[in-house]
Amino acid sequence: MQKANENTIGLPAAVILSLGLTLSATADAQHGIKATDHQVPHVSTVPVNAGDDVELYVREKLSQSLAADLDAGRANGAQAVLFVHGSLASSIPVFDFSHEDYSWMDRLADAGFDTFAMDHTGFGYSPRPAMDDPCNLDRDNQKIVMPNPLSAHCEPTYGYTLNNSQSDWDEIDTVVDYIRELRGVERVSLVGWSRGGPRTAGYAARHPDKVDRLVLLAPAYTPDGPAEAPRLPEAGYPMRLMTREMYTQDRWHSGIACDGQVAPGVEARVWEALMSVDVVGSGWGPADGVMRVSNAPAWGWNRDYAARVTAPTLIMVGEQDFLFDAAEPLYSDLTGTANKYLIKLECATHYAFWEQFHYKQMQDAAIEWLTNATHQGHSEGIRTLRVERR
Numbered sequence: 001m002q003k004a005n006e007n008t009i010g011l012p013a014a015v016i017l018s019l020g021l022t023l024s025a026t027a028d029a030q031h032g033i034k035a036t037d038h039q040v041p042h043v044s045t046v047p048v049n050a051g052d053d054v055e056l057y058v059r060e061k062l063s064q065s066l067a068a069d070l071d072a073g074r075a076n077g078a079q080a081v082l083f084v085h086g087s088l089a090s091s092i093p094v095f096d097f098s099h100e101d102y103s104w105m106d107r108l109a110d111a112g113f114d115t116f117a118m119d120h121t122g123f124g125y126s127p128r129p130a131m132d133d134p135c136n137l138d139r140d141n142q143k144i145v146m147p148n149p150l151s152a153h154c155e156p157t158y159g160y161t162l163n164n165s166q167s168d169w170d171e172i173d174t175v176v177d178y179i180r181e182l183r184g185v186e187r188v189s190l191v192g193w194s195r196g197g198p199r200t201a202g203y204a205a206r207h208p209d210k211v212d213r214l215v216l217l218a219p220a221y222t223p224d225g226p227a228e229a230p231r232l233p234e235a236g237y238p239m240r241l242m243t244r245e246m247y248t249q250d251r252w253h254s255g256i257a258c259d260g261q262v263a264p265g266v267e268a269r270v271w272e273a274l275m276s277v278d279v280v281g282s283g284w285g286p287a288d289g290v291m292r293v294s295n296a297p298a299w300g301w302n303r304d305y306a307a308r309v310t311a312p313t314l315i316m317v318g319e320q321d322f323l324f325d326a327a328e329p330l331y332s333d334l335t336g337t338a339n340k341y342l343i344k345l346e347c348a349t350h351y352a353f354w355e356q357f358h359y360k361q362m363q364d365a366a367i368e369w370l371t372n373a374t375h376q377g378h379s380e381g382i383r384t385l386r387v388e389r390r
Contacts, residue, residue: 033109034067036060037125038116042174045167046121047233048129048158057125058175059092061105062114070114070183079189079212080179081108081370083117084172086194086220088242088251088293090124091117093273094193094353099266104191104353107363113370114183118175120199121163122239122294124277130158130238131292132280141241145285160233162294165202165301172203176210187212189370190311194323194350195220198301205301205308213373214313215366218350221326223333225302234297241281244271244288251350255320258347258387263356270354303333312339312373316362318348319384331382339373344384357387 039055062070066078083095083104095117096105105115119126130136134145135154142153176188189212192200197219204211242251248267256262275282275289282289313334317327324344331342343365345358352358365375373379 032064033061033106034064038178040118040175040178042171044121044127045170046129046163047160047167048162048238049127054121054127056121056127056171056175057119058178059096059105059117060115061096061109063109063112066109066112066114078112078114078183078185079370080114080116080183080185081189081191082172082175082179083115084190084192084196084200085117085119085123086192086196087296088194088247088291089274090119090277092119092124092277093270095191097270097273097354099269099273102354102359104363104366108367108370111367111371113367116175116179118171119277120168120171120294122296128280128292128294130162131294133157134284136238137241138237141237141239144241144243144290149284156237158238159235160238161236161296162238163296164229164232164234165198165296165298166229168199168296169203169206172199173207173210176203176207180210186210189213189215191215191217191366192219193217193353195298197221198298201309201313202301202305204311205305208308208310211311213370214309214311215369216313216315216330217353217362218317218321218323219315219326219330220298220323221301221306221330223303223306223329226299227302227304229299230297232297237295239292239294241285242291242293243286247271247274247291252354255318255322255349256355257320258357261347261349261355261357266354266356306330306333307335309334310336312369312379313337314341314343314365314369314375316343316345316352316365318345318350318352318358320348321350321352323350328382339379341369341375341378341380342382343375344382346384347387358385361385 038058042056044052044054085091096103108115134150136156190200197216281292284290334340
């Protein structure tokens with residue numbers, strides 16, 4: 001197995017310094033957290049580079065004390081948790097947001113977990129095949145990056161979508177097996193957000209022997225969705241773009257319902273974090289840059305597969321989340337597990353982990369669930385978590 005250096009981001013030194021990412025590594029060390037970046041070998045099943053040997057980016061964070069015990073052979077079998085991102089933002093800006101105490105990875109590492117976060121193909125520091133060519137956008141998205149870097153419309157060099165549900169599950173399987181061997185554990189717990197819900201829970205339905213517990217944040221779910229893959233590769237474009245306004249204003253802030261829901265300065269820090277993991281996109285289009293997002297068909301996460309999940313499953317969703325209505329049907333369809341809980345978050349959107357009312361409560365709920373498969377001592381139920389108003 002191949003590991004990257006500790007306390008780096010897996011990038012050339014010049015790029016690391018230009019992004020200021022060494023500062024977050026130093027802060028982690030000061031708080032007793034050890035950060036290690038792994039480049040995990042994988043044989044790609046993404047159509048554009050199927051069969052190629054690639055490396056998937058995985059960040060690991062754990063307490064210095066646990067790291068010392070593992071290195072000394074005193075803690076083999078420590079509980080491992082893998083975070084999996086959604087369809088737009090990659091894992092690090094979401095689960096390791098380096099602003100005050102917002103980092104889920106740090107919080108769980110402080111609680112004794114060995115935490116990992118992965119980037120799928122098309123995201124963050126993992127391979128982005130066909131995504132460095134701005135011609136591989138539809139005409140509306142090409143307009144966003146005119147005149148930088150495009151001077152005129154052009155035809156795509158790859159006229160298909162990029163990754164897909166099966167390639168995502170294949171990548172999770174590679175990373176899960178890597179963690180199992182690295183840490184000597186039989187099962188890994190999974191935390192998935194948005195499309196990370198179908199990725200993690202769909203994987204758990206197919207590999208129940210490798211999954212310990214599930215935490216699903218605002219998971220996408222289509223009870224009557226297709227069970228089988230479409231014909232692949234599917235015609236289209238491998239990527240699309242999100243500007244700062246499209247992402248932080250149209251998608252996020254348009255759903256905010258309560259005063260003070262987002263702390264001052266957080267939105268700017270979020271966009272900085274998103275741009276720090278997309279060096280190419282940060283230099284395209286408007287002054288704030290753009291976030292490159294892979295296009296991917298999805299299937300295999302429906303009522304039938306939900307019933308195959310045996311892992312204890314916690315669902316959390318904001319009341320202002322555009323996926324709010326999917327949560328209760330999923331909760332009902334999780335008939336194969338004895339432990340399941342649904343937490344509804346008052347005054348929370350799809351991006352509750354960046355909102356100050358609930359991010360700590362969400363971290364606490366995840367820790368209890370990953371430890372005991374309970375929420376406040378209960379193994380099953382539905383609860384609304386209210387905001388404490390002053």
